[in-house]
Amino acid sequence: VEQYVDLASTVAHLAVGGPIPKVATAYFPPPTARHVGYVGGMPLRTRGGGLFNGGTAIIQGGTLIENNVAVHGGGVANVGFRDDSGPEPIQQTPTLTMVNSILRSNFALRLGAGLFNQGNATIQAGSSILNNRAITDANGIGGGGGICNQENRFGENEMLTVTDSL
Numbered sequence: 001v002e003q004y005v006d007l008a009s010t011v012a013h014l015a016v017g018g019p020i021p022k023v024a025t026a027y028f029p030p031p032t033a034r035h036v037g038y039v040g041g042m043p044l045r046t047r048g049g050g051l052f053n054g055g056t057a058i059i060q061g062g063t064l065i066e067n068n069v070a071v072h073g074g075g076v077a078n079v080g081f082r083d084d085s086g087p088e089p090i091q092q093t094p095t096l097t098m099v100n101s102i103l104r105s106n107f108a109l110r111l112g113a114g115l116f117n118q119g120n121a122t123i124q125a126g127s128s129i130l131n132n133r134a135i136t137d138a139n140g141i142g143g144g145g146g147i148c149n150q151e152n153r154f155g156e157n158e159m160l161t162v163t164d165s166l
Helices: 002-016
Strands: 051-053 056-059 064-066 069-072 076-079 081-083 090-092 095-099 102-104 107-111 115-118 120-124 128-130 147-149 160-162
Touching: 051 056, 069 076, 076 095, 115 120, 147 160
Parallel strands: 051 076, 056 095, 064 102, 069 107, 076 115, 095 120, 102 128, 115 147, 120 160
Antiparallel strands: 081 090
16 A cells, blocks of 8 residues: 555656655664653654744744644744753743744644744734644643643743634
8 A cells, every 4th residue: 555655646746746755864862861752763852843943933924834743843843941051040932923824734743733832922914724733642642733832841821822813
């Protein structure tokens, strides 16, 4: 069956004229005790298959983010950080604005296939988050096919605002 699917995909790409994806390989080191939620075969702490934002990002003007895969945030991960190693802790809460853009057909192995948010996100003015899929494992961990809005690990209350969007 897989050979038929591969052949059908090749024929479809030739008929439409789209590029045939190249096969690539990568090595992902095994997890250490510090990597919570590790999924075998994936890079450590993988977030944001299409875009990882740890600061300020604006997605606008008909931008399409599609067909990406990550553990959290197949399309976009909006995730801050905290560094306590220096004399003063450094903490960054990210800000994401999405206007008239699409997150479509992305896949998450755990949370937020379209958008995984642990920051401040605003989705507005004709934006769409469509046909994204997140897996829930046997322990019930996972979900948020379109959006997973989650409190960050610092206990801050993040804000997700969605207006005039699908």
